[in-house]
Amino acid sequence: MEPETEYSDSEIREMGEKEFRKNFPSGWMELSRYETLVLIVDKLLESSPDREFTQRELANQAGCSETSVENRIGSLTRLGVVNELEDREPIRYELNEHSPITQKLYELNLTVEKVKSGELPQSISWNHAGSFNIPADERSASEGQRGEGNLEFKLGSADDSHASVTDQPASDYTQRFSPGAGMGAD
Numbered sequence: 281m282e283p284e285t286e287y288s289d290s291e292i293r294e295m296g297e298k299e300f301r302k303n304f305p306s307g308w309m310e311l312s313r314y315e316t317l318v319l320i321v322d323k324l325l326e327s328s329p330d331r332e333f334t335q336r337e338l339a340n341q342a343g344c345s346e347t348s349v350e351n352r353i354g355s356l357t358r359l360g361v362v363n364e365l366e367d368r369e370p371i372r373y374e375l376n377e378h379s380p381i382t383q384k385l386y387e388l389n390l391t392v393e394k395v396k397s398g399e400l401p402q403s404i405s406w407n408h409a410g411s412f413n414i415p416a417d418e419r420s421a422s423e424g425q426r427g428e429g430n431l432e433f434k435l436g437s438a439d440d441s442h443a444s445v446t447d448q449p450a451s452d453y454t455q456r457f458s459p460g461a462g463m464g465a466d
Contacts, residue, residue, distance in 0.1 A: 310355070311381075316348040317355060324362070325389050329377040334370045361385075 287295075287303065295303065305313060312318055323342040327333075335353060339346040353373065356362040360379040365372045376382055394400040 316344045316352045319344050324375040329375055332372045332374050
């Protein structure tokens with residue numbers, strides 16, 4: 281999103297790093313710069329997608345003040361994360377589960393949980409061909425993965441709708457994951 285205030289080139293050059301980041305936030309900063317936004321998004325991610333909220337209900341369930349929700353809910357509606365429902369009094373909101381940002385938030389949430397549980401490794405190295413490797417020392421023996429080498433994941437094409445996993449030393453070992461398994465291409 282563009283900053284609300286117009287800045288001259290000289291004003292931008294004179295900004296410190298923190299001031300620049302606040303005035304020209306990345307996508308991540310746009311969603312996480314205010315504690316209220318973090319609390320609201322966290323609450324929405326754990327709620328049923330068709331659940332409706334007033335500002336008061338969202339404030340109570342997210343653990344922040346109604347004034348904070350009132351001040352910040354506009355950011356989420358402008359980004360399409362939350363829909364303001366028409367013809368409702370008081371105004372009601374719902375999570376827009378079809379928003380690309382919401383989809384990525386669900387994906388990020390799931391990925392963090394899988395890394396925390398050990399289901400996914402903490403590091404993956406990408407190559408220029410669109411595949412990534414999981415170092416052998418990051419693989420869990422409890423998952424039945426054997427071998428000396430790294431696992432190489434190749435993301436499937438849109439037509440393919442899957443990713444293949446190949447253990448390099450045993451090139452005949454291939455396992456396919458569906459998108460629902462958490463590692464497939466969208």
